[in-house]
Amino acid sequence: MVEYILETRGITKHFPGVLANDNVEIKIRQGEIHSIIGENGAGKTTLMNIIYGLIRPDRGEIFYKGKKVEISNPSVAIRLGIGMVHQHFMLVPPFTVWENIVLGKEITRRGVLDKASICSELRRLMDSYGLSVPLEEKVEDLSVGIRQKVELIKLLYRGAELLILDEPTALLVPQEIEELFEILENLKKQGKTIIFISHKLKEVLRISDRITVMRRGKVVGEVEGRTADEETLARLMIGKTLESPQLEAYERGEEVLRLEGVRLLPRLKNINLTLYKGEILGLAGIEGNGQKELLEIITGLLTPESGKVFYKNREVQHLDPRSLREIGIGFIPEDRQTTGLILDFTVAENIILGRHYKEPYSIRGKLNLPVIKKTAVDIVKEYDIRTSTVDKYVRFLSGGNQQKVILGRELYSEPELLIASQPTRGLDVGATEMIHNLLLSARKKGMAILLYSSDLDEIMTLSDRIAVIYNGEIVGILSPKEIDEATLGLYMTGARKD
Amino acid sequence: MIGGILSLELLSSALRMSVPLTFASLGGVFSERGGVVNIALEGIMLVGAFGAVVGTYFTNNPWVGLLTAMLFGFLIALIHAVVSITFRINQIISGTALNIMATGLTTFLSRLIFKAAGSSPHIEGMVQWRFPGTNWQISPLIVIMFAVIIISQIVIFKTRYGLRLRACGENPYAADSLGIDVIRMRYSGVLISGILGGLGGAFLSLEHARVFVEGMTTGRGFIALAGMIFGRWTPLGSFSACFLFGLAEALRMRLEGFGIPTQFIQMIPYIVTMCVLIGVVGRAVAPAYDGIPFEK
Numbered sequence: 001m002v003e004y005i006l007e008t009r010g011i012t013k014h015f016p017g018v019l020a021n022d023n024v025e026i027k028i029r030q031g032e033i034h035s036i037i038g039e040n041g042a043g044k045t046t047l048m049n050i051i052y053g054l055i056r057p058d059r060g061e062i063f064y065k066g067k068k069v070e071i072s073n074p075s076v077a078i079r080l081g082i083g084m085v086h087q088h089f090m091l092v093p094p095f096t097v098w099e100n101i102v103l104g105k106e107i108t109r110r111g112v113l114d115k116a117s118i119c120s121e122l123r124r125l126m127d128s129y130g131l132s133v134p135l136e137e138k139v140e141d142l143s144v145g146i147r148q149k150v151e152l153i154k155l156l157y158r159g160a161e162l163l164i165l166d167e168p169t170a171l172l173v174p175q176e177i178e179e180l181f182e183i184l185e186n187l188k189k190q191g192k193t194i195i196f197i198s199h200k201l202k203e204v205l206r207i208s209d210r211i212t213v214m215r216r217g218k219v220v221g222e223v224e225g226r227t228a229d230e231e232t233l234a235r236l237m238i239g240k241t242l243e244s245p246q247l248e249a250y251e252r253g254e255e256v257l258r259l260e261g262v263r264l265l266p267r268l269k270n271i272n273l274t275l276y277k278g279e280i281l282g283l284a285g286i287e288g289n290g291q292k293e294l295l296e297i298i299t300g301l302l303t304p305e306s307g308k309v310f311y312k313n314r315e316v317q318h319l320d321p322r323s324l325r326e327i328g329i330g331f332i333p334e335d336r337q338t339t340g341l342i343l344d345f346t347v348a349e350n351i352i353l354g355r356h357y358k359e360p361y362s363i364r365g366k367l368n369l370p371v372i373k374k375t376a377v378d379i380v381k382e383y384d385i386r387t388s389t390v391d392k393y394v395r396f397l398s399g400g401n402q403q404k405v406i407l408g409r410e411l412y413s414e415p416e417l418l419i420a421s422q423p424t425r426g427l428d429v430g431a432t433e434m435i436h437n438l439l440l441s442a443r444k445k446g447m448a449i450l451l452y453s454s455d456l457d458e459i460m461t462l463s464d465r466i467a468v469i470y471n472g473e474i475v476g477i478l479s480p481k482e483i484d485e486a487t488l489g490l491y492m493t494g495a496r497k498d
Numbered sequence: 499m500i501g502g503i504l505s506l507e508l509l510s511s512a513l514r515m516s517v518p519l520t521f522a523s524l525g526g527v528f529s530e531r532g533g534v535v536n537i538a539l540e541g542i543m544l545v546g547a548f549g550a551v552v553g554t555y556f557t558n559n560p561w562v563g564l565l566t567a568m569l570f571g572f573l574i575a576l577i578h579a580v581v582s583i584t585f586r587i588n589q590i591i592s593g594t595a596l597n598i599m600a601t602g603l604t605t606f607l608s609r610l611i612f613k614a615a616g617s618s619p620h621i622e623g624m625v626q627w628r629f630p631g632t633n634w635q636i637s638p639l640i641v642i643m644f645a646v647i648i649i650s651q652i653v654i655f656k657t658r659y660g661l662r663l664r665a666c667g668e669n670p671y672a673a674d675s676l677g678i679d680v681i682r683m684r685y686s687g688v689l690i691s692g693i694l695g696g697l698g699g700a701f702l703s704l705e706h707a708r709v710f711v712e713g714m715t716t717g718r719g720f721i722a723l724a725g726m727i728f729g730r731w732t733p734l735g736s737f738s739a740c741f742l743f744g745l746a747e748a749l750r751m752r753l754e755g756f757g758i759p760t761q762f763i764q765m766i767p768y769i770v771t772m773c774v775l776i777g778v779v780g781r782a783v784a785p786a787y788d789g790i791p792f793e794k
Contacts, residue, residue, distance in 0.1 A: 052675075054674075054675070054794075073677065074674070074675050074676065074677045075677030078676075078677055084675070086675065090669070090671060090672035090675040090676070091669070091672055092664075092665050092668045092669045092672050092673075093668065093669070093786070094668055094783075094786075095661075095664075095665070095668065099661060100672075102661075103661060103662065103665050103672070103673065103676055103678070104662070104673070104676030104677050104678050105676075106658040106661060108657070108658050111657055111658070112652070112656045112657055113656055113657060113658060113661065154676075
């Protein structure tokens with residue numbers, strides 16, 4: 001008889017307008033690494049939050065080690081031996097590592113935190129699992145990879161037997177992912193059970209004993225890790241086969257953008273970069289290495305201390321965003337909800353932002369509403385933005401459609417240079433595919449595109465060339481056909497440099 | 499003239515002036531470390547000042563007055579907590595409303611109880627404590643203040659309660675995911691700030707003026723918050739900042755009578771506050787979730 005550490009039966013959860021979990025049954029065996037995969041919105045995170053007691057299901061039962069349990073809040077889950085590493089880390093940045101680990105289960109002596117006992121206990125724990133983190137450092141000073149280890153130790157410190165990891169690899173570079181997998185294998189050897197949530201199929205196949213696939217709130221399949229393959233999983237996950245976008249060959253056109261010795265301390269030291277007509281230049285780098293500042297300089301939000309930016313051989317580093325837009329630079333900002341859109345403006349108003357002051361949208365300072373509306377209707381149609389009317393507040397659109405509003409706005413004016421920062425972050429596979437196709441057809445029309453993404457797959461499949469930024473400098477210009485992700489990772493972590 | 503201004507007496511006057519500010523400022527530290535902005539401290543001090551006089555007036559015992567002040571401060575803070583933590587109303591709005599309410603309520607009740615507009619009758623102050631073997635006298639509230647500063651510093655940075663409270667102000671979602679009751683922790687921070695703010699107000703009426711005057715806090719609650727910011731949300735830092743503000747106020751009292759128009763002299767504490775805030779902006783980092791309601 002197989003022993004299950006965790007079983008759910010008939011878990012159902014409604015959110016307003018969505019059925020996030022529909023009669024979900026999963027069975028997790030003691031001591032296995034079990035992946036749960038599915039697109040965004042498939043209900044994986046909801047299910048995990050239910051198991052961890054962060055939300056209550058409308059219906060359904062959970063069995064832990066064969067006994068029916070009521071997990072009404074995280075304390076209950078922790079007491080049972082269930083621990084969870086959330087997608088967005090649940091750490092307190094200004095606290096030290098040891099404070100973060102013991103928070104909620106502190107060791108005290110006469111009411112005062114007993115740091116000596118805490119640290120010796122933690123060292124013992126780290127030794128026994130072969131993990132090591134700097135206990136005295138503040139979490140805000142640590143890299144993402146180390147923060148994740150802190151999260152794992154947090155669970156082990158609470159005696160977790162079942163570890164849930166929600167999209168643990170999303171922010172890691174390939175080397176860190178490899179290290180994480182070694183840690184997980186090691187934990188498995190020591191008898192821990194691991195639930196691994198992901199939508200990256202390669203990783204799932206590499207690490208899993210068994211895989212459960214979810215789609216639209218339902219379990220649609222359960223397979224053995226050894227026998228599964230990427231195609232089958234993808235079909236289960238999406239419900240149809242996906243074609244990965246193909247880059248058509250291109251001939252290097254004339255120069256559109258050139259950066260010479262751009263510097264803005266502390267983040268940017270010396271950036272030299274050239275971008276040509278009709279190409280997608282991928283920008284790869286670990287967050288915080290200067291890419292955000294670089295993109296903001298090109299779009300006029302920041303001014304460099306020194307160095308020059310040429311757009312079509314004209315010096316532009318001192319121009320403001322409006323002037324840059326007027327000479328043909330479009331921008332898809334990283335955070336669509338705070339920078340890209342005004343959520344409490346309508347679709348039409350958002351579409352017109354940036355050219356609202358120009359004729360025919362504005363005549364002598366007064367908005368020309370009929371023209372604005374007509375333009376918005378055209379764009380909504382052209383970019384297949386799903387909204388009941390253009391007068392709807394953008395807040396009420398899905399993430400994918402919000403992003404399409406931005407793309408529509410930026411592409412409609414046919415810029416010659418498009419700066420796209422994380423254009424598909426947080427979007428599901430379908431919406432991502434659409435955005436990719438839009439970018440590729442823009443490229444085909446001769447647009448020069450600078451694409452920054454933390455998703456290396458995206459960079460690898462869409463880019464003609466890849467520029468890697470590390471510590472404020474471009475450390476390599478690579479061709480995606482000639483390298484693999486691991487090599488790219490080496491450049492991104494500064495281990496290699498041209 | 500300078501010698502007359504800068505003296506031991508000036509420093510001791512500065513210390514006295516800093517007492518109400520320090521208490522309120524410490525209150526602010528507890529509230530904001532837990533993630534709740536408490537600009538109601540101005541109103542809390544005012545009801546504290548009023549409560550101290552009412553309690554003393556009816557019992558002739560200033561210690562009862564002190565307890566009444568703490569109770570009144572607690573009650574205003576409780577309203578702030580219910581409104582801004584349970585019902586997640588904007589904390590600034592709640593605080594502003596309570597400040598206005600405190601002004602109206604104390605004025606109304608003061609006229610009702612004391613049957614006189616403007617101020618209450620004079621009351622018995624606290625018996626000063628004498629240093630053993632000397633003639634030096636000190637207000638018991640100053641002794642209490644130093645004790646509270648030290649205890650607060652330890653509680654906030656060295657104890658389980660402090661760690662959890664700070665976690666609720668820095669990342670309540672992390673605290674929640676570890677089974678900490680964020681709502682309860684935030685309530686505790688705000689209620690402590692009510693008690694301390696009430697004490698601060700009590701010093702104003704019980705020790706300074708020995709009378710309750712309508713609107714007598716004149717912005718001290720806000721100066722205390724400035725002190726808290728300047729002191730980087732730490733008890734010791736807040737005390738240092740409040741002492742500086744106290745010095746400005748002591749200086750103000752000294753300078754009166756030197757021929758400078760009083761209107762200018764009375765501006766001194768407020769101008770010092772503004773200068774300090776301008777200098778400190780951008781460098782003092784507030785708790786990350788300070789002022790943001792916690793919603794599961």
